[in-house]
Amino acid sequence: MDASHFLDYHSIFSSSKEIRQLLKEQISHASLLIVNKTDLVSSKKLQKVMTKINEIASNQAKIILSEYGEVSFDELLEARIKTMNLLSSNSSNHLPHHTIKAIKIEDIPFIDRKTFVSWLKELPKDVIRGKGFVRFHDDPFLYSFQFASKKVYFEKVDGSTTETPIIILIGNHLDPSTIRSSFDYAFYV
Numbered sequence: 001m002d003a004s005h006f007l008d009y010h011s012i013f014s015s016s017k018e019i020r021q022l023l024k025e026q027i028s029h030a031s032l033l034i035v036n037k038t039d040l041v042s043s044k045k046l047q048k049v050m051t052k053i054n055e056i057a058s059n060q061a062k063i064i065l066s067e068y069g070e071v072s073f074d075e076l077l078e079a080r081i082k083t084m085n086l087l088s089s090n091s092s093n094h095l096p097h098h099t100i101k102a103i104k105i106e107d108i109p110f111i112d113r114k115t116f117v118s119w120l121k122e123l124p125k126d127v128i129r130g131k132g133f134v135r136f137h138d139d140p141f142l143y144s145f146q147f148a149s150k151k152v153y154f155e156k157v158d159g160s161t162t163e164t165p166i167i168i169l170i171g172n173h174l175d176p177s178t179i180r181s182s183f184d185y186a187f188y189v
């Protein structure tokens, strides 16, 4: 986040409802927040910015202040979310639901593109982001996909026939059994 513009983006006088909503969603779901350009604001203004951010951010989010985006790699790469490897529906996927922030699916067959898009769009609303690689029927290429705000984007990955497909879903309090059953229903039945 840009500390020097944060209050403008947050203000009903200088920003649209969509921008304020987007800002709020991004902050509330983040596990790491970097407040940059702190050199451009007075300490009083920075305090106001931090108060607003703390109101919206989750208790577990880590907040780092920076200038010119200087943040140590160790802080950036620190593991912050628990990823569960989602196995087939008859295996036990145990971890309390409230701790699950990311789910990884690796046993992915060749799939139908339209079915995949529908499956992503119909996932529970707790899934706020998806990404990964998939392969489609009758197509030799691997595709990377990005899923956010109910929109799906694909990009062909050139020259990679050996990589294995993977789906990563990110959100809050994800329910593994619901996600796994819907996956099996869509792609294995």
Ligand SMILES: Nc1nc2c(ncn2[C@@H]2O[C@H](COP(=O)(O)OP(=O)(O)OP(=O)(O)O)[C@@H](O)[C@H]2O)c(=O)[nH]1
Pocket: 002, 036, 037, 038, 039, 040, 066, 067, 068, 069
């Ligand atoms: N003073 C100051 N300038 C910064 C800082 N970080 C980036 N800049 C400068 O701000 C200018 C725009 O950089 P950014 O805001 O990072 O660029 P951007 O993300 O493409 O810009 P937006 O689309 O406005 O978010 C560049 O000239 C940067 O050098 C900072 O912490 N302090």
